[in-house]
Amino acid sequence: MIKVLIIDDSAVVRKLLTEELNKQKDIEVVGTAIDPYIAREKIIQLKPDVLTLDLEMPRMDGLSFLGKLMKHFPMPVVVVSSLTPKNSANALNALRLGAVDVICKPGSAYSTQNISQDIVKAIRTASIARFDQHLEAVKSARTKQKATERVEFTGLRHTTNKLIAIGASTGGTRALEAVLTELPENMPGIVITQHMPPVFTKSFAERLNTICRLKVKEAEDGDLIKTGQALIAPGNFHMLVEKSGAKYYTRIKSGPPVHHQRPSVDVMFNSVAKSAGVNAMGVILTGMGADGAQGLLHMKEAGAHTIAQDEATSVVYGMPKEAAKLGAAEEILPLQVIPEAIIKQMARKMAEPVS
Template identity: 45%
Template sequence: MNEKIKVLVVDDSLFFRGVLTKKLAEFDHIEVLGYARDAFEAKEKIPQLKPDVVTLDVEMPKINGIEFLKQLLPERPIPVVLVSALNISVFDALAAGAVEFVKKPELSKSDTISAFIEELAAKITIASRAKVTPITGTSKISATAKPSFAPINSSRLVNTTVIALGASTGGTEATISVIKDLPEDTPSILIVQHMPPGFTKMYAERLNRICKMEVREAVDGDIVKNGLVLIAPGDFHMKLAKLGSNYVVKCFQADKVSGHRPSVDVLFNSVAEVAKKNAVGIIMTGMGRDGAQGLLNMRQQGAYTIGQNKESCVVYGMPMVAKNIGAVMIEASNENIPLVLRRHLATL
């Protein structure tokens, strides 16, 4: 029998500390070692208790979660799952080295709290298998040298070439490293990142400030065009469709696919059907198999397919499954994927 995942809860809210410590302890595979009321208490308890995973509220008194992560992870690279309200600082905490996050529920809804605990337990399981890389400096992405891209005939690729990218755990930062320096003439990129409602819009706005391409949360009917990155909205599937001479995206709610909504498989399967050989598929870090079959369908229709390599993944799950079933044509680190992508586009 596998050993239990040992968890330390860090939260300044008496209510949430109580809920988390009580409810997480009900899972057979989780052992709650205790709690800390703030970062100072957590720094004292972590060396003593040696948890496998820490759950962390981002907004805390004295030292916030982001500063805590910057101090903790270089000394002890422990997987951290953020437990936060809808707040842009979540992405700063992910940039500082946290591997997952869960949105805090509305306290008045017991069914919402139950779903929240189920999701948190699942994220703790994923985090326990994650590779944590301590971050030095202010950001994971700031030290990356700007690549020199091969020129492409962008006018020839307008409305013909589509890039589809799927990611989960560790994907928020890995995706930034892929797209942040891509030139404005890059064909449209459609992204599914497993993320709850509200956060996808903030994530798109964050990327739009960083990237040369325009980035925004997708809206049903958006036209796909060069220089535009569209991110699937949380709790909505996104697929590619054809409308006259244009590609468009359709955003819709339906049953979860591969355990997710949005699902990478939904996007990849639609791109395989609609764009066929005029497409590139990129599957990145994440737990499970979402996107693997869709990427195989893309490759079988003539698309060029890229998988993030094991060494650079926080969780080598989705790319591994895709590779094992023959969906991946080439593997590369998240930092090298932009070069691989542009070299391929230059051959079209």
């Protein structure tokens, strides 16, 4: 049984979440709190497995509480936030601080049924998330700056013939930051699918753009995939890669969810396998489920070099595990060495003739 403590200053939200979560056979709401001070006492008293946390509360805001919690008593947290552009920045900060997931708050344009399903899924995922080694890996990747200092990348030239495709889900915002901030500005074009709600993807891209040497933006239909730029699939849309002449472009489309996800990593990886083949490289990072595993296999079969994050540094070893089980990953690596592996492999590819 997964024991949940709900932290929210809205009595309506506390009641709604309690009712919905208690319908699940494997979840029990053991208590609620209207602010972080009460929550602190109830965490000690009730020993919950997972917290749901509002960000806007009296006495202490959710971000401040989350920061203190992760420093002194790390545990799985699912943020339940209003889905607005303003709150999306706070939600992304929550993910950077260690929240496992962010779900839109009841009362938004989404139906209560969909919200309940999302929260239940997030709580189940959070209950099996791991922190210690993942946090150490992120810290290592942020502070050592080892990859770009050790590996000379002078062999890279301006090109639209090579590309890198990266897929991630739970824990992926931190993992992507750890990878992208280590890559130099002359990397071949990068396409990224991260499972994330609408609105959040734009804010996520804007934040990465301020801390990376690469230019990072939310992808638009028809974007040229070019050297020095990373394109992130917009929330609620699939992103595909298509080839025109020697150049690659993004296609942003709707369509049914794949593996319950839109955007889907499999959709992107499959399109890269078809369009780029041996000229591409695929990387699958931390995440729940199997999205991306089959697509990474197709990329490998098409001649692309493929990497999966290892279990020890994954918040949730789901997507990389499924890829490993299929034999889709040529390398299974800790998060902190993946940037170096990307750089070395792409330098080799740049020395090969264009296919």
